[in-house]
Amino acid sequence: MNKTSSQILNFILMVLIIQPLSSLARPVEAENDTLWLQTSKKKGYGLFIDTGYSGLNIHEISNESKWIAMIPEDIQEAQLAVDYLDWTVVTYENILENNRDFLPKFVELNYPGRIDTTNIPSWEENTVKVILGKKGKSKVYIVDSNGNNDFRDDTVRILGDINVIPTKQKLVKFHYQRYDGRKMAADSSWIRVGLDANNTPSISAAQHLVSTFNIENQQYEIQVINFKPFFRFGFESPILSVTSKNGEKKDSLLLSERLEIGEYLEIGNAYYKFEEVSKSGKTISLIKTQDVSNLIGTQVGFLAPQFEGVTTSNDSIKLSDYKGKELLIVNITACYSPKMSYEYYQELSEKFLGKLEILAIDESPGVLQRNIDNLDLKGKFIISQGNQSLKNSYREDYCSRVCYLINREGRIIKKFEISDWEKALAN
DSSP states (O other), X not given: OOOOHHHXXXXXXXXXXXXXXXXXXXXXXXETTEEEEEOEEEESOOTTOOOOOEEOXXXXXXXXXXXXXXXXXXXXXXXXXXXXXXXXXXXXXXXXXXXXXXXXXXXXXXXXXXXXXXSOOOTXXXXXXXXXXXXXXXXXXXXXXXXXXXXXXXOXXXXXXXXXXXXXXOOEEEXXXXXXXXXXXXXXXXXXEEEXXXXXXXXXXXXXXXXXXEETTEEEEEEEEEOTTTOSSSOSSXXXXXXXXXXXXXXXXXXXXXXXXXXXXXXXXXXXXXXXXXTXXXXXXXXXXXXXXXXXXXXXXXXOOOOEEEOTTSOEEEGGGGTTSOEEEEEOOSSOOSSOHHHHHHHHHHHHBTTBEEEEEESOHHHHHHHHHHHTOOSEEEEXXXXXXXXXXXXXXXXXXXXXXXXXXXXXXXXXXXXXXXXXXXX
């Protein structure tokens, strides 16, 4: 597995594992202004997001392989496909092999609570396994549902299109041994398997967490999903949101309502910092904050982080340049979508350039310039690489399309995906 240095650090900074618990509402535990919310793992996709899929790692099966004896006899052209369960372990092994300079920081952050470097699960223990092959004229797959490394006692399923609406697909439950940082523990989850648009066998972790609790005589439901860049089983990059209050369930969520680690959640008359999901998965910890009015961050209502940078026209800019003005920071990306972010930017800028100050951030200078030329894009553009203060605060890795509207007082008042610009800026 090859990862850039920045990706490895992202792995290191967030390594969280969740295990299933009861979903009954409980009084919240609190101590020193910290709330610990108990969680349960649920089937399907939470927070109204299909969290995507990734390609399976495929291994050819030789005639001498032990897996030959573990496959039904009527399966032809069999291949072993796997995905990793715990990315902490994968990261550690990658650092040992390729990036030993990161090892001291990794150990500082993860040992002994999140990984025992003297007790690492094996490759077989740390993977979900799928057999790909043919049965008659049909492409099929078999998930090792009971985790016994034997596919002869598992269901053979037709391998279809993974892009079919998830609610129309049958999710497959499988059992495995979860690494809790010290030892293995029984766990289970759900997946869907299929072919992507490039005919690549892919997998999606179809799970989310739910915490239902009471505080200040109010009942809340919170959901957590593992979001980009992982979309896997271990909740290494969790996001959280309130999905129900006093039985009134939401049917959609604004981007600004989905919170990452370090952001703040409003519960009752207080704000709580989303601090951590425990390695054991038994709790989500939230820390009460008395006053958020002067906090700096990219949440709606917070003071916008300061930045400085240089545009593609070689002009120096900083946030203070926009004091007394409304500034819209727009992330555009070369990552594919049915309608590209450059086209959305073209529409947005044609309507609002001159009414708002607009600054667009990209990571791909060559693609950006082609789109500037082809679409006759106007405005100020900046490449995030080399402009670290902007990148750190306003540019998410992995295909960012997030926009931030900053008011004349320097406070963020809207946060939305560029595809939603018409609705977000309607007023």
